[in-house]
Amino acid sequence: MTAQAAGQERVLTGTHFMLGDHACAEGALAAGLDFFGGYPITPSTEIAERLARRLPRVGGKFVQMEDELGSAVAIIGASAAGARSFTATSGPGFSLMMESIGLAAMMEIPIVIVDVQRASPSTGLPTMVGQSDALQARWGSHGDYGVAAYSPASPQECFDLTLLAFDVADRYRIPVLLMMDEVVAHMTERVVIPAADAIQRGQRPRPDHAPGATRHLPYAVGDTLVPPMAHAGEGYCVHMTGLTHDERGYPALNEATHNQLVNRLVDKVRLNAGEIERYEEYALEDAETVVVAFGCTSRSAREAVKRGRAAGRKCGLLRLVSLWPFPEARLRGLLERGRVQRFLVPEVNLGQMRREVERLTQLPVLRLNHAGGAMPTPEDILAVIP
Amino acid sequence: MSGSAPIIASTHPNDGLLRADRFPHILCPGCGIGTVIHCYVDAMAASGLALSDHACVSGIGCSGRAAGYVNVDSYHTTHGRALPFALGIAVYKPGMRVTVISGDGDLAAIGGNHLIHAARRNVDLTVICINNFNYGMTGGQAGPTSPRGSVASTAPEGVHDRPFVLPDLVRAAGASMVSRWTVLHVRQLRDAILRGMQKRGFCFIEALSPCPTNFGRANDLGDGMAEMEVYRERCELADGTPGYDALDIDLTDHTRPILVGDFLDIERTPYQPVGEHTA
CATH class of the missing domain: 3.40.50.970 (Thiamin diphosphate (ThDP)-binding fold, Pyr/PP domains)
Structure with a gap:
């Protein structure tokens, strides 16, 4: 010590x-x-x-x-x-x-x-x-x-x-x-x-050839959609730009390259969402009311669900550990089980993550919002859980 | 290259230092940015260091395209942000010689805060500021170095603002080395860049350059060659370290000299961020 x-x-x-x-x-x-x-x-x-x-x-x-x-x-x-x-x-x-x-x-x-x-x-x-x-x-x-x-x-x-x-x-x-x-x-x-x-550390994908051996293409990708990264000072002579660029890293100011590049930037996350997203479930097995919460608010939500359960209310918590990607597949899975009657999204804003839930369901999405400076208490949340 | 232009030589001695596969470049006839790039790669060759020891960082604008033409690790960043990007490389890899090549608008307007703070810290960078007195790429708008009275698309009646005099600004902020040359002074410019590469600390070189397409045309300066004539006739080697008024430029007043020279070259402790490896 x-x-x-x-x-x-x-x-x-x-x-x-x-x-x-x-x-x-x-x-x-x-x-x-x-x-x-x-x-x-x-x-x-x-x-x-x-x-x-x-x-x-x-x-x-x-x-x-x-x-x-x-x-x-x-x-x-x-x-x-x-x-x-x-x-x-x-x-x-x-x-x-x-x-x-x-x-x-x-x-x-x-x-x-x-x-x-x-x-x-x-x-x-x-x-x-x-x-x-x-x-x-x-x-x-x-x-x-x-x-x-x-x-x-x-x-x-x-x-x-x-x-x-x-x-x-x-x-x-x-x-x-x-x-x-x-x-x-x-x-x-x-x-x-x-x-x-x-502590296991994730690694950057790195070039599999020595600098100078063959030409390094900074943005050439394989199936993973993530190009190997060469660093300044290693001899690969990379060029990187915020402009739309081809696999050499050179500006390529045309719509086809742009469309392909931007789609890949989005797909890197979209197609790997299952690996990147994180969430936690609490008492969701037979929940009719699913509280979706994150950060400090999820602490009050957990306590509210615990008390609600003790009082016989069928409620559970889906805690968003990752806001983005939003655990969309999990939410759809809950809906397919057919038990969920409603959602409740308490948050210290005026309904930002609630939009994500509303986007995925026709069920009622109850709100509990504060603009900031205070967070909902377990009592506040429990009061909204039927 | 298209059609009828005769090919005089198939290779150039600097081909290995440039990304020749990116030619033809985007720069206009008479523009001085290519000359600055040439001086930079000449200095790089003279430095005796491997290409992998060099990095080049640019911002946005015509000068910001410089990084894209040199065959070293090169980064074309966002508008005004070349200096903090370069700081990140230089601090993490202090053995590298990191050069920033960017324009007056990029470095002194939107990036002005980074400029004075990089100079204050004496970050180990060589900064080549290509000053063509306007925003060239976007069609000739007034910038922070546009001389009073000069005409620009956003100053049709002439610029009223006082300009920055960049060597004076950067010297006052704490730089180790400050020079001003023009693209006519290729040897002095190359030598200043080389000294900057060899020196530890913040080295700033202003390179005055014609922009015949925009600034030159709007202000009746003629083509690029004509503006070079202005440099040849009016540039004077400064004595010592001139201040704001002496360095201020008025391209229309033919009686006033344009002061150039190596204004400052002193030893100051280069930036050693907390966390420098002492082992």
Whole structure:
């Protein structure tokens, strides 16, 4: 524990009583974080502060950038050179990072962005909870592209899902967004960190030929739809651009190339959704009311379902661990069983993920919303469960 | 190349440094960007380093296409963001020589905040800012370096804003090396780029370039050759480190010199981000 306290271990193996933001930072370190570029913003700042102390001592680079525009691009540049890199922000900074989510998606350079959501829009309630960036995570940058987004419900999940986020980013060469919320970020709970050698890391697909042996085509793909990635400095002489490009990486400004490229960027996630998506079920076997919830709200929802069951109400919880991909196949599966009478989607926004449920069913989708600054209590949710 | 143009030589000594399969390029006749690319690859060859030690990063615009023509790891990023992208490479792989080639609008307007902060930090980069006084690719709009009085599509009555004088701006922000040359001064330009590659820290080279299609035509400067004549007649080697007013450019006032030179070359501790490997 002495060495751990000094923060010289990359993986803080053991059981901790840890803040959600700190658990996220530790998850990044355990994932092999090489480069952090960020700009302080409440309520994510503890992630940067923790890494400012921890990352240099394990050989990584911590850079406090001039703004979130620069932060998002710096981590793309570092990732292009082979670094596992990420940044952490909140709504206002997340908005500034949107253009670079598109760049990372288009260049297929893996990055992880943490958005600790606060009550929005604009400056909103900087220190208070929100879940209203959920759709922005999916659709915020211009154009069509694929991303994954996870929403932790506990400090333990802040650790676990940060690990997962890096793996998914690398495997599919996509931007992965960790959609935390202020409540989970500022919650302190037990966090169990495994032994370093127990952590399996997903890998980027890499060229199977030495540089110079044959010409490297940076965007030539096989069946996986994910091209092997060569890094700056390795001798492959890659060219990457945000313009529509062919398999050489060269600009190819025509509709046919564009259509093929953008479809592949989306299909990488769409066709691999089963591998990327995550959800948790609780008491769904015979549920007539299915509560769909995520992040801090899912904690109240679980307690409400537990109490509802004790009172004889047939309710269950589908917890969205991944917001994107939305676990569409699972929801359809529940509907096919024929027991479900209604859905209830409590969230700290005015109905963003409810739209996804409504898109998939003709059944009533009940709502319980707050614009931000407060989250629903178990009593609030229980009151809506018939 | 189509049709009747005679082929003088089938290869060029710099072919290995350029992506020859991308030619013909998109640049207009008389544009100076090709000359800057030539100076860059000449400096790269003179650096004695392997191509794999070099990376080139560009933003958006005509100058932003530079990265696409050089045969090193090259990244054509978003508008204004070449510098933070390059910082990410340079910080993570400090052995690499990372060069940013981009335009005045990209680096000084939409990317202006990144420019002054990269200079402040003294990030180990060589930045070649091709200044053609306007947004060329999009049809000649006014930019942050458009001289007062010059005509642009978004300033039909002439530019009223005071321009940035980039060498002065970047020097004040903390750069290690600052030069200004024009695309007429190919040897000086190449040498400045080479010194920038060899130096640790933020090295900024402004390369004045004709844009005959847009800026030149709108301001009666003639074709590219005519603007080169202006450079030849009016450029003077600066003494010491001139300030804003001395470096300010008025292309229409023929009595004023355009100051060029190597204005600053000092030793300053290069950026060592917290987390530099000490082992």
